[in-house]
């Protein structure tokens with residue numbers, strides 16, 4: 001299953017890498033550098049799933065997830081939160097804020113695509 005994925009990540013290196021991997025998995029990627037840019041873009045696309053980093057300037061992942069979940073148009077879109085090792089508190093806060101799942105970086109290509117596939121299936125059942 002492939003989908004339109006809004007990828008919110010401030011690190012250009014990570015954004016480019018994940019875009020490459022997602023496109024390789026057959027997905028369409030809508031990239032954004034932070035929550036503000038993502039909110040500007042989301043309305044223009046039929047977004048199937050969101051992948052967001054936790055730590056970003058201007059609007060971080062938690063505030064972005066909360067904003068998405070407050071919007072009836074977007075509240076059911078599955079969200080994968082990307083964290084780094086040792087961010088247990090951020091993971092819990094992310095799930096509390098409405099993230100569907102989290103994944104720790106660094107990303108391993110195959111398991112990442114499997115998680116994304118499951119994420120898209122979640123959306124199908126909602």
Ligand SMILES: [Mg+2]
Pocket residue numbers: 009010011053054055056
């Ligand atoms: Mg970051």
